[in-house]
Amino acid sequence: MSAADHAGDGFEAFRSSSQMLMRQSGWLGSAQRLYAVARKELFHVLRDPAMLFFTIFIPIVEMFLLGFAIDTNVRRIRTVVFDLARTQESRRLLDQFKNTDIFLLKEEVFSDEELKSAIVSGQARIGIKIPEDYSRQILSGNTAQVLILVDGSESSIAGTAVNVSNAVALRASLEHLLQDRPMPVDSRPQVLFNPDTRSANFFIPGLMVVVCQMMAVTLSATAIVREKENGTIEQLFMTPVRSGELIIGKLIPYMVVTTVEFIIVTILMRIVFQVPIHGFYLTLLAIFMPFLLTMLGIGLWISTQTNTRDAAQQIAIGTVIPSIFLSGYVFPLDSMPIFFWYVAQIVPTTWMIDASRGVILRGASWAELGSHSLVLWSMAIVILTLASARFQKHL
Amino acid sequence: MTLTPTPSTRNAPSPSGSGVVIDIRQASVRFGSFTAVDRVSLTVGPGEVFGLLGPNGSGKTTLIRALCGLISFAEGEAFVFGRDVRTDAERIRGRIGYMSQKFSLYQDLTARENMDFYAGIYGLPPALAQQRKHELIQLTGLEPYLDRQAGKLSGGWKQRLAMVCALIHSPRLVFLDEPTAGVDPVARRDLWDLLFRLAAEGITLFVTTHYMDEAERCARVGYIYLGEMLALGTPHELKQMEGVTPPGSRWLEISGIESASLFTQMKERPGVHEATLFGLSIHALVDAQASLRDLGLDDPRLTVIETEPTLEDVFVSLSKAQDRKLQLATSPQGGGA
The missing domain is CATH 3.40.1710.10 (abc type-2 transporter like domain)
Known part of the structure; x- marks a missing residue:
């Protein structure tokens, strides 16, 4: 069988192009590979209805439950x-x-x-x-x-x-x-920021953080594991894509989806639950970025440690639990034993929830929250570095 | 090594210098104390269709992975396109295609999206990517299935899609790791037609397979068993190997009457060393001295012709010989003697 037999069906063109093949190199090639990975990953997210449901819909249900049903103020x-x-x-x-x-x-x-x-x-x-x-x-x-x-x-x-x-x-x-004489002392407590001591005002700024954390960790925990489970990772390893391009390319769509979720939850909080935002929302978004990266990094690290999606998701949920109980989301940090108070300081969620309540309830600005940003960026860098080191293009 | 010299050391074409696509020199791969690939040497020239055969777990996939730089060689050297696998793996990976035994495309992406992804990953400029996709779609006839999710394609079409993705960047060397496992015969034939067309273009193909008929179609074949390359050469050369046809014996092909009962009888005869039933014919290794009467083959309705061993005969006898040798080496008596 010779090539000439097939001259009419595209084989000639095949030969010519294989000679003129040039690959893009340098940063342009890198950007192209990154884009290819990010685009593919976004398709995965959008084509998995169960995943979408759990990541977007469940948090909103959770928010309505907490917002409407739960009142921590003791009454009646x-x-x-x-x-x-x-x-x-x-x-x-x-x-x-x-x-x-x-x-x-x-x-x-x-x-x-x-x-x-x-x-x-x-x-x-x-x-x-x-x-x-x-x-x-x-x-x-x-x-x-x-x-x-x-x-x-x-x-x-x-x-x-x-x-x-x-x-x-x-x-x-x-x-x-x-009898009829006036009271000698009259205490007039003034509750700042949340004058009606509404539970929704206290809970929802924390809830948005926990919900987005859950989403970011579970999404990125499945990122590498899914490729392992389907056997596509081997094919991927055979290509010239670099580990860094693969990791960043995979994380970008998750960043976008989670940020969108954060904004949706904020809008619901503002409109449905009437929680006023006293600070500048962009400040909060700016602090949210390193927090998000930290959570994606944790997910990625889980992804490198496990071989099945189920295991990855279970560990992902496991990491969320300490951030619910030790972050001040439900239980105030001030009444914790000193040991747990210190533990709480290394939970990224603690910093993010404080920043969230700071901006939304107390009207805190960049000046008050700079340290939060610094701490979260440090955590993000440490965790992403660890996760990337664990993920090597080697079988 | 105390192996009988294989045709590789005697007859292998030794493509020199730039003409060699794959050049492996005494290379081993180890996982802990287990040696998965044991001092293998091999060269593959441009446009060659090289078939690597061996039972499961014999080290075929490991060798491919090591050649792509995904596993390190413990000793020896390996070069692909003249580049050292240890230092230049990323560059090499940009120029090779790989298609694995498992269908490893993204099932939830459409055929077109899979192609786009690999075009992007290999950094093809958009115009070239467009052209390549067009050519490969023409070549494989995937046009009607472009917008179908890969997971919903039938086996044969999945395989063509995998092929397109492996070829999108015009690699000059393609590794195919059991590409036809679990594929129907028609799709299998189609794939091989495609492979020969690629080979005619000067693309080197490194194929692992279990199928003897596929092995017969390869220009050269290597047989790897428990990590060792036991034989290397053209299918014809392998059939001439000593030990496959022991001195004083010959291979016969017998047909003509109902074979199953004849086959059972034959296995009882002292002059018959081996017999295999192939549908209506029997393939047997017999004493050269034994007459047809001795062998119970003097029935006039029978057609008996002298034949050469099949590749399967070659591999079976090589594996048995190797097992005997290993048993001897590991048993205490053998070791002491």
């Missing part, structure tokens, strides 16, 4: 009352409890047993027992004791209930002593 705790006194004074005390909006006086019980069983059964969290001699004791200048039974199984409720009932009792005592 179910309370039962056992009022033995049934006097004007006892009713006034109960009104004072009611007026705090912390206690929801649901029903009255008529025995100690009922009081106790209401709490054990979970019908009520608080039981207030006013003794029969309540009014008499007050009027005779003695101390009237009021029993507050608190269900300690939910610590935040218990804490609030104890504090507020103390305050109610104190206030009642003072009013009794002062």
Whole structure:
């Protein structure tokens, strides 16, 4: 069989072009390879509906759940009352409890047993027992004791209930002593940045960070693993593409997709949850970049360590857990034991959430957040360097 | 080495200087204490269709990977296009094509997107990429399937697409690692037609295969067994190797009557060393002295002709000889003697 037999079907052209073949070299060739990898990777993301669903839709659902359903402010705790006194004074005390909006006086019980069983059964969290001699004791200048039974199984409720009932009792005592004279000291707390202490304002700036972290880590964790699983990595290794081009080319589309997600979540936060942005949003985006790179780097590192997509995703989820509990996203850093406080400082999410709340709630600017940016850039550089070193074009 | 001299050392064409595309000199690959490729020497010239045969795990894929610089040679030297594999792997990779035994294209990308990706990865200027794609689509007839996702193509078309992607950058050397494993016979024939057209263009092809008929089509064949290159030469040369046809024996091809029962009878005869059934004929190694009557082949309906060994005969006898030698070397008596 000779080439001449096939002259008519494109084979001649085939010969001519193989002679004139020239490859682009230098930065132009590098840019071209980068573009080829990035474009292909974007196709993978867009063609995987399950992946898209989990990365874009689930975070939004999560946001609605947290934004609407969760209120960390303790309000309207179910309370039962056992009022033995049934006097004007006892009713006034109960009104004072009611007026705090912390206690929801649901029903009255008529025995100690009922009081106790209401709490054990979970019908009520608080039981207030006013003794029969309540009014008499007050009027005779003695101390009237009021029993507050608190269900300690939910610590935040218990804490609030104890504090507020103390305050109610104190206030009642003072009013009794002062009669018509004014209060000597009046505390006027002013809650800055979030005057209504709305939970959404506190949660959503942290949530956007955690959601985007989840997305970035899972996306990039599958980046290399997918090629390993499908056997395409071998073919890729046979080409002149360099490791750096492969890594950057793969990360670019993930950066774009995650940044878009971050912006979508911000818009939802602003419009649906009415959380005002006090600072300059671009400052936040600028700090978000090194954070995103850090997370992509972590994903990439996972990708080099594992051989299946399932394993990669499980580890990815595993890395997100410490950043939920140790970043101040849910639990305040200030009340952590000192050891964990230090651990929290090396969690990148801690810095990003603080920056996010800083810009959105406190109106912080570049001047206050420069150190956050510096820390996150350092983390990004360290992690990306480690991940790239682990990923070598060698079988 | 105490191996019997193979045709390679005697007859191998020794393409010299710039004419050599692949030049491997006493090269070994080791994984820990396991030697996957053991002091292999080999040269392949331009436009040659070289077939590498051997059982699974014998080191075929490892040798290809090492030639592409993905695994390091532990000892020896290897040159591709005159460039040292150890130092110039990236340059070499830009000039070779590779098609692996697994279909390793992106299943969720269309045929066209796969081509575009590889054109980009190999840094083809857009105009040239366009032209190359056009030529290769013409050559393989992929036109109607360009916008179909690669994962939804049938085996034969997947393979053509893989071929296009491996050829997009006009490589002068293409490694094909079991390109026809699990492909239907028609697609297999088509692929080989394509390979010969490429070879006619002066493109060097390095093919590993399990199929003897494919081996027969190669200009030269190497047989690798447990990491050692046991034979190297043209298919014809390999069949002439001593040991394949022991002195005082000859190969016969017997046909004419129902072969299965004859085959069972023949295996019992003392003068028959080996017999293989091929459909309606029997391929056998017999004593040269033994008459047809001795062999039970004096039935007038039978056609008996003297023939040469097949490549399969060659590889089976080489493998057995090597196994015997290794057993001797590892057994305590053999080692002590």
